[in-house]
Amino acid sequence: MGVIYIMILVSLLIALLFFFLFINSVKSGQYDDTYTPSVRMLFEDELVSDNEKEKSKTTK
Amino acid sequence: MLDTSCYHCGTHCESLNIKIDDKLFCCYGCKTVYEILNQSALNCYYDLTNKPGIIPSEIKGKYNYLDNKEIVDKLLEFDDGSTAIVKFNIPSIHCSSCIWILENLSKLNPHIKTTLVNFPKKTVRVTFSSEKTTLKEIVELMTSIGYEPYISLEDASSGKKKQSRxxxxxxxxxxxxxxxxxxxxxxxxxxxxxxxxxxxxxxxxxxxxxxxxxxxxxxxxxxxxxxxxxxxxxxxxxxxxxxxxxxxxxxxxxxxxxxxxxxxxxxxxxxxxxxxxxxxxxxxxxYDFLSFERDYKSYFPIAITKIDKDKKEQNIPVYNIEKGDRLLIRHQELVPVDGILLNGNALLDYSFVTGEAHPVSKKSGDKIFAGGKQMDGSFEMEVLETMSQSYLTQLWSNEIFKKDKAYSIKxxxxxxxxxxxxxxxxxxxxxxxxxxxxxxxxxxxxxxxxxxxxxxxxxxxxxxxxLGNMLRLFGNNKLYLKNAEVIEDLAKIDTLVFDKTGTLTTNQAHIKYSGNSLSDKEKSCIKSLLRHSNHTLSRKLYGFIIANEIFEIIDFNEEIGKGIFGICDGRTILLGSANFLGNQKIENILQTTIWIKIDDKIKGKFIFENTYRKDVQEVFEKLKQNYKLIVLSGDNEGEKATLNKLLPAQVEYYFNQKPQQKLDFIKNLQSEGKKVMMIGDGLNDAGALAQSDVGIAVSEDINVFSPACDGIVAAEKFRMILNYLKLAKxxxxxxxxxxxxxxxxxxxxxxxxxxxxxxxxxxxxxxxxxxxxxxxxxxxxxxxxxxxxxxxx
Structure with a gap:
């Protein structure tokens, strides 16, 4: 029967862990801007480097 | 059909001459931006969004004040000697390309470490190495590609606001x-x-x-x-x-x-x-991108050029300006204090003080008031009042701006x-x-x-x-309210007070020609002449005249604030005020006109008319049944006859109202037990907007300008006012x-x-x-x- 105590305490600890993670992410400003990151993730760095390659080819 | 819009900004191109790599540009500014981006392999900018650019503005000397360490320190959020962080407000951010280019600024200046855009707030946080580059270089770089940071006195004076979580x-x-x-x-x-x-x-x-x-x-x-x-x-x-x-x-x-x-x-x-x-x-x-608490500080520059006794130019912060100082106001700069014009010609645009669309020209010796933007060359002035004592800024010492409304609202x-x-x-x-x-x-x-x-x-x-849901629904329909309580106040309103200029009228002037009819060739000549002038009225007129040919102009001459002169196709052409043309007949001073004289013969005049929003009449007709209507204008009575014709008979008119008078006027109405809604737009309405129960600012461009108020409404939604009020009820x-x-x-x-x-x-x-x-x-x-x-x- 003592296992219930352990299980509840463990589950509460896990819940508290996620709670603090959430508080930390709010503190770090993660939820201040919910739009820009959605655009930012669509940018591809490759496009830039491709152009750079082309440019270095033409200058050679 | 050939695409004649600019590859950079999408504006229609007047001439097809500015080209590079088969791409067409409307001006050299846009072309330069393209070249800068192309050189740094950042032309992906144009792939993300079609024609995303902004025409860059002139920057020569404008940011010299950023050499002043005192000012720079106030702007920086963080500086440990090697790394500095600064946050800019950039109103021109509008698309995903903007985010992309601004976050790749480090490719244009390697000493910039990172840049982070906050799109909803239209801000950029730049981390840079302060040993190797300066704030001025960064600001100039951003301005040169069209993203001019908006730096105002407010940035320097207010403490860094921490968002409360x-x-x-x-x-x-x-x-x-x-x-x-x-x-x-x-x-x-x-x-x-x-x-x-x-x-x-x-x-x-x-x-x-x-x-x-x-x-x-x-x-x-x-x-x-x-x-x-x-x-x-x-x-x-x-x-x-x-x-x-x-x-x-x-x-x-x-x-x-x-x-x-x-x-x-x-x-x-x-x-x-x-x-x-x-x-x-x-x-x-x-609304993250809007501010409802603005005062004059948001519009005033941080620093200004002062001329020392030994004629040396020096940048000083505006709050250090003292009586008797000599200031140099450059092209596009704002006059920060009241003063007397010493030399040079001033052409001041008071549009965001009064809402008046046409610039006013001043001669040496004239008194000039704070808040005007110089539109034409540069001039020197002597300071009469310090900033807080100026005609315009005095309004903010009124207690209405300090009152905490928290317990006045029931x-x-x-x-x-x-x-x-x-x-x-x-x-x-x-x-x-x-x-x-x-x-x-x-x-x-x-x-x-x-x-x-x-x-x-x-x-x-x-x-x-x-109320929260209503606030959101209003926002979707372009009425942005400061907070939910405003809706309750809106429901109680029984008196509506309107400003005239900029509120009932639009900023786009309507141009009318009266006089002898002009031949096509004469029109072409006038247009060619106007091409050489940078005067705002010339620009407007240039856009108005339709002509096919452009001729070469010999002997072009411009007398600032008076008119322009040139020889086109063998004919002498004068454009300008009646005085400039040697016409001494008394002019109707209540109108803005440009006269034309070709070969010593006065041909006629272009009249710049105030245009009323096209729905004004309809809106007033509907409103008059349930509300008391008043028009409160800072202008002279020149438009009274037109207004009388346009608006219902029971509307009351008050002209020549100074900002303080407007405020007192509203106060009087309130003491009679009226619930007043003020609808205005300029800084001169700021007092009235703050005093009224609900102050709504009408704005042509939501992102750019509005004085402190309870709500901002997009100009095109002006006709919805009655429906907004109904909805609140x-x-x-x-x-x-x-x-x-x-x-x-x-x-x-x-x-x-x-x-x-x-x-x-x-x-x-x-x-x-x-x-x-x-x-x-x-x-x-x-x-x-x-x-x-x-x-x-």
Whole structure:
């Protein structure tokens, strides 16, 4: 029967862990801007480097 | 058909000459940006969005003040000698390409470490190496590619505002506790007297109590503070019964648990606080990119060029300007203080002070007022008043700008809560007395039950959700209100006061020609001549005249503030004021005109007319039935006849009103018991907007300009004013209906409570049920109202 105590305490600890993670992410400003990151993730760095390659080819 | 729009900014190209790599540009500015980006392999900019660019503005010398260390220090958020962080406000951010190019700034200047865009707020945070590059270089780089940071006096004077995340934490704590307490309290709901459950009861209850402590002490703390403040001001606001309910819930539940009398009402307690805070979050929705608290500081530059006694130019912060200083005002710079024009010609654009579209020219010796933007070359001036003493800025010393409105507002909810609290307290008292006589033991239970169930959860949620949702719906339809309380104020309005220039009129002047008709060739000549002038009126006229050919101009000459002159196709052409053309006949000074003289013969004149918004007449006709209408203008009476014709007869007119007079005018109306809504646009209306019950600023471009106000409406939605007012009134009716619904729930709960039958499970069902049904009702209700009242088109 003592296992219930352990299980509840463990589950509460896990819940508290996620709670603090959430508080930390709010503190770090993660939820201040919910739009820009959605655009930012669509940018591809490759496009830039491709152009750079082309440019270095033409200058050679 | 050939695409004649600019590859960079998409503007229609006047000539097809500016080309590079087969791409067409409207001006050299755009072409330069393209070249800069192309060189750094950043032309992906053009792939992300079609024609994303902004025409860059002239920067020569404009940012010299950023050499001044004192000013730079004020702008930087952080500087440790090697790394510095600065945050810019960039109004021209508008698409994903903007984000991309700004976040790749480091490719253009390797000493920039990172840049981070916040799109909704239109800000960029730049981290750079302050040893290797300067703030000035970064600002100039951003300006050169079209993203000019908006740096104003406000950035330097206000402390770095920290965004408060207090409420988010409170909601998080309450929500977290609510979920876990629910989980722990569930087994006992079924009231099975089982061996298993009895064994764990104390453990579950202890955990619930632990979770409830932060909810009561931290999440709900604002309610105690507000209730205390209310009582101190002798106001029974809605937070009084809430604070009472929460504390009674907690005390009673703790009592139950500690003395092993029952499981307590911890789940209802956490749920109640959680829902209430959610309502608060919903109501607090704001528009990140708009500011409603602006004063003149947002428009004034940080620094200005001062000329020393030994003729040396020096950049000084504007708040260091002293009487008698000599200042140099460059092209496109703002005059920060009142003064006398010494030399050079001033052509001042007061459009954001008065809303007046046409620049005013001043001669040496004239007095000039703060707030004008120089449109033509540069001039020197001598300072007459320091900044805070200037004609325009004095307005802000009025106490209306300092008044804390918090306790002047009597909201609908608070008005009801006063009666509500008194009724509940008397019911609790009477039934307490009754039960004390029958069974003293139950009296405590009954009184606490009544106070618990009476906790006006649904009542407190009705207004925040209705108003919060309405605020959002208004925002979708381009009326941006400062906060939800404004809607309640809107519903009470009975008098509307309009500014004229910029509010009833548009900023785009309408041009009319009167005189002898011009041949096509003459038109072409005039247009060719205008091409050489940078004067704003010339630019406008240039856009107005339709001509096919462009001729070469010989002997072009411009007398600033007077007119232009040139020989075109062998004919002498003069354009300008009547004086300039040698025409001494008395002009109608109330009109802005440009006269034309070709080969010593006066041909005619172009008249720049104020154009009224096309719906003004219709709007006033509709409004006159229910509202008192007043037009309050800073201009002279020149337009009175036109207004009389245009608007209904009962409209009152007041002209030549100075900013302070406008404020006093509104004050007088209010002392007569009128609820006044002021609709204006310029800084000169700022006092009136602040004084009025609801001050609405009309703005052609939402992102650019508006004085401090309670709401901003997009100019194209001007004709919707009546519908907005109607909608606000209906919203208040809706709130009243939902009050009635929540009263039914409360009476139902009281029915159980006075009999001493309120079990935790009844409370746990009734509270969320009442809250959620009221929230659903007002959300659907507001949506329905918006559909019924047409504000979309």
């Amino acid at each position: 207090h409420l988010t934490y409170q909601v998080a704590v309450a929500g977290f506790a609510f979920g876990n307490i629910m989980l722990m309290s569930l087994p006992e709901y079924f009231q099975l007297n089982e061996f298993w459950l009895d064994q764990y009861k104390p453990f579950f209850r202890a955990i619930m109590l632990l979770f409830a402590i932060p909810v009561v002490t931290y999440s709900a703390q604002d309610y105690y503070i507000s209730a205390y403040k209310g009582l101190k001001h002798k106001v029974l606001n809605i937070d009084v019964p809430i604070a009472l309910g929460v504390s009674v819930l907690f005390i009673r539940s703790t009592f139950d648990v500690v003395f092993n009398l029952g499981q307590g009402y911890f789940d209802s307690l956490a749920g109640l606080v959680f829902f209430l805070l959610l309502g608060k979050v919903f109501q607090q929705r704001t 909201s609908l909810t608070d008005a009801i809560s006063k009666k509500f609290t008194i009724i509940i307290l008397s019911i609790a008292f009477i039934s307490g007395l009754y039960w004390y006589n029958i069974n003293p033991h139950d009296a405590f239970n009954v009184v606490t039950s009544i106070l618990i169930i009476a906790c006006p959860c649904a009542l407190a949620l009705a207004a925040p959700f209705a 209906n919203t208040v009716i809706l709130i009243k209906i939902s009050f009635a619904i929540s009263f039914i729930y409360n009476s139902l709960g009281l029915f159980f409570a006075v009999q001493g039958l309120l079990s935790p499970i009844v409370a746990a069902i009734l509270m969320p049920l009442s809250s959620i049904s009221v929230v659903i009702f007002v959300t659907l209700g507001t949506g329905f109202l918006v559909k019924k009242t047409d504000i979309c088109h």
